[in-house]
Amino acid sequence: MPAKDGRSENGDVGARGEGAVATTPENLAELYQKMVLIRAFEDACQRAFRQGKIGGYLHVYTGEEAVATGFLDAYREGDRVITAYRDHPHALLLGASPGEVMAELYGKRTGLVKGKGGSMHLFDVKRGLMGGYGIVGGHIPVGVGLAYALKYQNTDHIVQLFLGDGAINQGAFHEAANLAGLWGKDEMCPCLFIIENNQYGMGTSVERATAMTDLAAKFDSYAIEHEKVDGMDLLAVLECAHRATERVRESGRPYAVEAITYRIAPHGAADFLEKYRTKEEVEKWRERDPIGMVEKRLLDSGDLDEERIEEIKQEAKREVEEAVRFAEESEEPPAEELYTDVYAGEGEE
Amino acid sequence: MAETKTYREALREAMVHEMDRDESVILMGEDIGVYGGTHLITDGLYDKYGPRRVIDTPISENGFTGAAVGMAMMGMRPVVEMMTWNFSFLAADQIIQNAAKVRYFSGGQVKVPLVIRGPNGGGVQLSAQHTHSLESFYGHFPGLKVVAPVTPNDAKGMMLTAIRDDNCVIFLEAGALYGTKGEVEEGDNAVPFGKARIAREGSDVTLIAYGRQVNLCLRAAETLEEEDGVDAEVIDLRSLRPFDEDAIVESVKKTHRAVAVEEQWRWFGVASEVAAIIQEKAFDYLDAPVERVSGAETPAPYARNLELLAFPSEKEVANAARWALYMEEK
Numbered sequence: 001m002p003a004k005d006g007r008s009e010n011g012d013v014g015a016r017g018e019g020a021v022a023t024t025p026e027n028l029a030e031l032y033q034k035m036v037l038i039r040a041f042e043d044a045c046q047r048a049f050r051q052g053k054i055g056g057y058l059h060v061y062t063g064e065e066a067v068a069t070g071f072l073d074a075y076r077e078g079d080r081v082i083t084a085y086r087d088h089p090h091a092l093l094l095g096a097s098p099g100e101v102m103a104e105l106y107g108k109r110t111g112l113v114k115g116k117g118g119s120m121h122l123f124d125v126k127r128g129l130m131g132g133y134g135i136v137g138g139h140i141p142v143g144v145g146l147a148y149a150l151k152y153q154n155t156d157h158i159v160q161l162f163l164g165d166g167a168i169n170q171g172a173f174h175e176a177a178n179l180a181g182l183w184g185k186d187e188m189c190p191c192l193f194i195i196e197n198n199q200y201g202m203g204t205s206v207e208r209a210t211a212m213t214d215l216a217a218k219f220d221s222y223a224i225e226h227e228k229v230d231g232m233d234l235l236a237v238l239e240c241a242h243r244a245t246e247r248v249r250e251s252g253r254p255y256a257v258e259a260i261t262y263r264i265a266p267h268g269a270a271d272f273l274e275k276y277r278t279k280e281e282v283e284k285w286r287e288r289d290p291i292g293m294v295e296k297r298l299l300d301s302g303d304l305d306e307e308r309i310e311e312i313k314q315e316a317k318r319e320v321e322e323a324v325r326f327a328e329e330s331e332e333p334p335a336e337e338l339y340t341d342v343y344a345g346e347g348e349e
Numbered sequence: 350m351a352e353t354k355t356y357r358e359a360l361r362e363a364m365v366h367e368m369d370r371d372e373s374v375i376l377m378g379e380d381i382g383v384y385g386g387t388h389l390i391t392d393g394l395y396d397k398y399g400p401r402r403v404i405d406t407p408i409s410e411n412g413f414t415g416a417a418v419g420m421a422m423m424g425m426r427p428v429v430e431m432m433t434w435n436f437s438f439l440a441a442d443q444i445i446q447n448a449a450k451v452r453y454f455s456g457g458q459v460k461v462p463l464v465i466r467g468p469n470g471g472g473v474q475l476s477a478q479h480t481h482s483l484e485s486f487y488g489h490f491p492g493l494k495v496v497a498p499v500t501p502n503d504a505k506g507m508m509l510t511a512i513r514d515d516n517c518v519i520f521l522e523a524g525a526l527y528g529t530k531g532e533v534e535e536g537d538n539a540v541p542f543g544k545a546r547i548a549r550e551g552s553d554v555t556l557i558a559y560g561r562q563v564n565l566c567l568r569a570a571e572t573l574e575e576e577d578g579v580d581a582e583v584i585d586l587r588s589l590r591p592f593d594e595d596a597i598v599e600s601v602k603k604t605h606r607a608v609a610v611e612e613q614w615r616w617f618g619v620a621s622e623v624a625a626i627i628q629e630k631a632f633d634y635l636d637a638p639v640e641r642v643s644g645a646e647t648p649a650p651y652a653r654n655l656e657l658l659a660f661p662s663e664k665e666v667a668n669a670a671r672w673a674l675y676m677e678e679k
Contacts, residue, residue, distance in 0.1 A: 080423075113456030123455035130422060131455060135446050141412045142447060145419020152375075152401065152425060172442070175412025188401065341457035342491050344515035 023073075023238055025303040031073060031234060032294045032304075033312050035065040038089045039291055040316040041098055042265065044324055045088070045105055045119075049269040053328070054105045057134075058119050059086040063232075063264030066290035067196050068093055070237025071160055074245035078155060080130050082143040083162035085120035086196070087132030090162065094127040098323035108330035115333040116341065136201070137163070137170025144176045144254075147191035148183055151252055158190040158248045166201025168215050174222075180254040181222035187252030192244055193219070195256070196231070198263040203276035216258035224254045231259030232288040235297075264289070351502075351532040356523065359501035359533045360390050360466075363508035364428060366537070368398060371426065374512055377404040377413055378430030378467075387432050388468060388527055414440035414465065418447045418517075421463040426512055431467035434521065435481045440465075448517040449492030463517045466508070468524020469497065470560060470612050471649050474656055480649035482613035484559070485622075487519040488589045495590040496542060497521040497560040501531035503587060506540030513539070523561040543591035547600070551582030554670045555600040557623050558610040559586040562661060566610055569666035581670060589619060597623060598630045605636040606673040612660050615643035640669040 023031070042060035049058045061068065064086075072093040075081065083090050091101050096112055104111030105119050112122050120134040130146055133139035143161035150157045167173050183189035195216070201209050212218070216226040229240040240257055248255050262285040266274060274282075298304040304312075354362070367374045380387055382395035382405035395403040406413040410431065417427040431437045437444060448461050471480035488495045494516055498507045504522070511518040548563055549570050556566040563585040570581035582600050586593065601607050607627055609620035624639040645659040671677040 082419075111456075113454065113458065116456045117454040121454040123458045125455070125458040130419075130459070131451065133447070135442060138415070138442050138446055141415020141443060142419035142422070144412075145416030145421075146423055147419075148416060149420045149423035149425050152420075153423070172411055172415060175407075175409040176415065178407060178409065179412050179416055182407070186400070341453050341455075343494075344452060344460040344462075 023235070025298075025301065028294065029298060029304055031069055032291070032298060033316070034093060035069050035234070035291045035294065036312055037098070037316040037319060038065050038069070038092060040313075040320045041088060041092065041101070041323070044320045045102065046265065046269045048105070048324065054119070055107065056118050057085070058105065058269040059267065060265045060269065061086050061089045063285065063289065064196055064198055064261045065089060066234040066237050067194070067231045067259045067261050068162070070234055071194055071241040071245075073238055074241040075128065075160065076157070077128070078157040079128055080146050080150065080157065080159045081128050081162070082130045082139050082146060082159065083132050084136065084139060084164055084167065085132055085134050086164070087120065087122045090132070091122040091124055091129055094124060094129050096122070096124050096127065096129070098319055099326035102323040102327040103330045106327040106330070107332065108327055109333040109337070110326070110330040114337060116337070137167035137172040140167060140170075140173050141176040141179070144180045144183070144189060144191055147180070147189045147254070150190060151188045156249055158192060158245065160192050160194060160245070162194045162196055164201065165195060165197040165199065165206050165215055166209065168195065168218060169201075169210055177219060177222040177224060181224050184224065184253035189254050190248050190252050191254040192248045193224070193254060193256040195258040196261060197258050198261050200263060200267065200276065202267045203271070203274075205276065216256055219256040224256050226256035226258065228258045228260060231261030232290045232293065234290055234294050350535040352535065353530050354501050354533040355528055355530050356501045356504050357388065357390055357527040359505035360508055360522065361392070361394070362533070363505040363512070364391070364394065366509060367512040368394075368402065373424060374426045374428065375402045375404065375420070376428050376430070377406055377417055379406055379408055379432050381405060381430050386430065388524070390430070390527070410436050410439035411443055415443040415447065417463055418443055418451070418461060421461045421517075422451070422459045426462045428464040428466060428512060431465060433475070433479050433524070434467050434469045434483045435479055437465065437467075437483065444487070444493070444517070445490055449490045453492060460515045461517045462515045464508075464511045464520055465517065466520035466522060468527070469521035470524060471656065471660060472525035472561065474651055474653060475649070476651035477648035482611070482644065483519075484521060484589050484611070485613060485618045488619065493517050493519050493590065494542060494588070495519045495521065496588045497523070498587060499523050499526065499560055499563045499585060501529070502533045502538065503540055503546070505533050506538040507542070507587065509537065509539040510542055514542070521560060526561055540587070542588040543593055544587065545593035545596035546585040546587055547582065547596070548585045549581065549583040551580040551604065553580045553604055554582070554606040554608065554673055555597070555604045556581050556583045556608050556610060556666060556670065557586065557597060558583070559589060559619070560612065562610045562612055565661060565663050566666055568663045569670065572663065572667050573670055577671065577676065579670065579674060594626050594630065597626060601627050601631040602634045605634055608640045608642060608666060608669045608673055610642045610661055610666055612644050614646055615641060616646070618643060637673045637675060640673045642666050642669050
C-alpha cells in the first residue's frame with residue numbers, strides 16, 4: 001500500500017486553510033483501510049509473540065495509527081523517513097508488504113532486512129525508509145544528517161524524522177535539534193521532526209520524565225518553529241502533515257510537530273503488568289481511537305456502509321493471515337549470512 | 350617523486366586531494382574551519398571550499414558524528430575530526446551503535462563511508478581526560494576499520510584509502526608527531542589497509558608496533574645493534590582492523606622471538622592479540638615467550654617525569670628484546 005505521491009502537488013490538499021477537510025472521501029476510505037491493516041498486523045504479531053514465534057522485543061503502534069498514516073500520506077518519492085523501534089507501520093505505509101515485515105519479525109531470510117534486524121530495525125531504502133533504530137534518541141542526529149545530504153545533493157526532498165516523547169530527554173535530541181536549527185539558517189536542513197507523543201517512555205509518563213512537558217516548545221531553544229496536532233484525529237494530522245511537509249520542502253528549514261497520541265497497547269508485547277497506568281485511562285483514550293473516529297465519519301457521511309467496513313476488516317485480516325503464513329513458511333537465513341554485511345565491499349573483513 | 354613534509358601537511362594534502370576529486374567529500378568538526386583547526390590539520394580549507402564543505406560544528410560530538418553517519422548513509426563522504434580521540438567517548442553511541450552496525454542490521458541496504466580522525470594517545474602532558482589510546486577499544490567492534498599510520502607518507506596514503514573506503518574508518522593519528530617530517534610521495538600514493546610495513550629488516554628478534562611506538566622500536570633497534578650486536582626487525586602494523594597476521598607470522602618464523610609494543614593499557618590490548626596470534630600460528634617457531642611492552646595501568650599523569658614513566662620507553666623495548674633473547678634475566 002504505497003503512499004500516494006503528488007497528491008499535495010495538485011493543490012487540493014494542504015493548500016487549504018486551517019480546519020479544511022484535507023482529503024477526498026475516496027482518499028479517506030483508502031487511509032482508513034491502511035489503518036485497519038496496521039491494526040490487524042500489530043494484533044497478529046502480538047499473538048505470534050505470545051506464542052513464542054517472534055523473539056526479542058516487539059513494540060506495536062496500536063492507538064497511534066493516525067500519526068504515521070497522516071504524515072506518510074504527505075511523503076513524496078525521494079523523501080526519506082527515519083524512525084525509532086516502533087516502526088512497523090512506517091514500513092507498511094511506505095509500501096513494504098505485510099509478508100516481508102512479518103517475515104522479518106520471524107527472523108526469516110525473506111524478511112525486510114534478511115532476518116538481521118528484527119522488529120526494531122526495518123529498512124527499506126528503495127522506498128525511502130532509512131531505518132528503525134533501537135536506541136532512544138540515537139537516530140535523531142542521523143536524520144538531521146540525511147536532511148543535510150538531501151540539500152547538499154541539490155534535491156528538493158525532505159526527511160520525515162519520527163521520534164517518541166522519551167527521546168526528547170536524550171542529549172542526542174538536543175544536539176541534533178541544535179544542528180538542525182543552525183543548518184536551517186542556511187536552508188540546509190529540510191527535516192520535519194514528528195514527535196509521536198504517546199504519553200509514556202516505556203512505563204514512565206511524560207509528566208514524570210521531563211521537567212517542561214510542552215514538547216513542541218522545546219524546539220524554541222533551537223530556533224525551530226513548531227506546532228501541536230491532535231494525533232488521534234486523522235483529518236487534523238493530514239492537514240498538518242501536508243502543510244508542514246511542503247513548508248519544509250520549500251524553505252529548506254526544519255519544522256517540528258508534536259502529535260498528541262496514545263499507545264493503547266503495552267510498551268512491549270512482553271509487558272503484561274501495566275502498573276504505571278490505569279485501565280480507566282486506557283479506556284478513556286480508546287474512546288478516541290483514531291480508527292474508530294474515521295470509521296464513524298465515513299459511516300456518518302455515507303461514504304462507506306457497514307457492509308463495506310466489515311469487508312475492509314475481513315480483507316485486512318486475510319492479508320495479515322497470509323503474511324503470517326508467508327513468514328511461517330519462509331526459510332531461516334542460511335548460516336553463511338552470519339558473516340555477510342559486516343563490511344561494505346567484502347564478504348567479511 | 351617525493352618531497353619532505355610534516356605529518357600534518359601530509360594529512361591535509363590527502364584531504365585536499367580527495368576534496369578536489371570528489372564533491373561528496375566534506376569535513377566536519379570543532380574549530381576546523383574559520384579557526385583553522387586546533388591542530389592546524391585543516392588550515393586554509395575553509396577559505397578554499399567554503400562553509401558547506403568545511404563545517405564548523407558546535408562542541409557536540411554525539412550530534413555531529415551522528416549527522417555525519419546520516420550523510421554517509423546518503424552517499425556523502427564526511428571526514429570528521431575529533432579534537433582528541435578522548436572526546437569520541439561522547440560520540441560512542443553513534444560510532445558503535447550506528448556507524449559500525451547499521452550496515453548489518455539493515456541487511457546490507459546501506460553503507461557508511463565515514464572517516465573519523467584525530468590525534469590519538471599522549472606524550473604532550475595533556476593529563477588524564479585528554480590522553481587516551483583507543484586502538485583496542487575501537488578495534489574490538491566488527492564493522493569498523495581501525496588504522497594508525499606513523500610516517501607522513503603513510504598518513505597521506507592511508508588517508509586517501511580511508512576516504513575512499515565504503516566503511517567507517519577510525520583514523521588514529523600520531524598526535525604527538527604532527528610536526529615530524531618525512532618523505533611523502535607526490536600524487537596518489539594510496540596505501541592499502543591490512544598490509545603491515547617492515548620498518549627495519551632484521552634477523553634476531555621482531556619488534557611489533559603501530560603509531561608512534563614504531564619510532565620507539567626503531568630507536569631501540571639501533572641501540573640493540575650498537576650495544577648488543579642484535580639485529581632487530583621492526584614491523585609497523587599500520588592497520589589494526591584489518592590486521593596483517595601474515596606479516597607477523599612470517600617475521601617470527603625468521604627471528605623466532607617477538608616483542609609487542611603498545612602505548613595503551615596492557616589488559617585486553619593489541620599486544621595481547623599479537624601474542625595470541627603468534628602463539629596460534631607460529632608456536633613451533635618460537636624460541637622464547639612473546640614479550641609485551643605497554644602503558645602503565647593508570648590514568649595518564651600530567652607531570653612530565655610521570656608521563657614519561659607511564660608510556661613505553663626505548664629502554665623498556667630494548668630490555669624486553671633482551672629478555673626475549675635470553676640475554677638478561679627478567
